[in-house]
Amino acid sequence: MAWVYLVLAGAFEIVWAYTMKLSDGFTKPLYTSITIVTMVFSFALLSMAMKVLPLGTAYMIWTGIGAIGAFTIGVLFLGEALTPMRVIAALLLLSGLILMKLATK
Numbered sequence: 081m082a083w084v085y086l087v088l089a090g091a092f093e094i095v096w097a098y099t100m101k102l103s104d105g106f107t108k109p110l111y112t113s114i115t116i117v118t119m120v121f122s123f124a125l126l127s128m129a130m131k132v133l134p135l136g137t138a139y140m141i142w143t144g145i146g147a148i149g150a151f152t153i154g155v156l157f158l159g160e161a162l163t164p165m166r167v168i169a170a171l172l173l174l175s176g177l178i179l180m181k182l183a184t185k
Contacts, residue, residue, distance in 0.1 A: 081132075082128070082129045082131070082132035082133050082138075083129070083133075085125045085126075085128045085129040086125070086126065086129040086133065086138055086141055086142060086145075087145065088125050089121075089122045089123075089124075089125035089126040089129060089142050089145075090122075090141065090142050090144075090145025090146055090149065091145070091149070092118045092119075092121045092122035092125065093118075093122045093142060093143075093145065093146035093149070093150075094145070094146055094149030094150055094153060095114070095118045096114075096115045096116075096118040096119045096122060097146060097149075097150040097153075098150065098153045098157075099111045099112075099114040099115045099118065100115045101158065103115055122142075126138065126139075126142050129142075133184065134184065136180075137180055137181075137183075137184045140176070140177070140180050141177055141180060141181065144173050144174070144176065144177040144180075145177070147170075147173055148170055148173055148174055148177075151166070151170050152170075
């Protein structure tokens with residue numbers, strides 16, 4: 081169940097990162113509220129996962145899901161550049177996450 085919590089925490093991290101961008105420096109109340117609520121959910125789920133998973137594993141996978149997800153959202157919805165070097169960087173992050181998962185019992 082810890083892995084489910086961790087993946088959900090990562091998904092909420094993607095949402096709060098995106099809505100933080102949309103909040104325009106916390107000047108838009110709706111997006112600011114969504115950011116804060118999803119941050120709380122993300123941290124709560126991360127803490128639940130950390131009851132079972134090692135700190136390094138949980139934190140790396142949580143931040144990695146958020147980073148890769150935010151990169152994808154940026155490209156798909158915010159018009160950010162999709163260059164070969166950025167794709168390679170994201171793939172390297174993804175490979176690190178997979179290796180960390182495989183290395184954790």
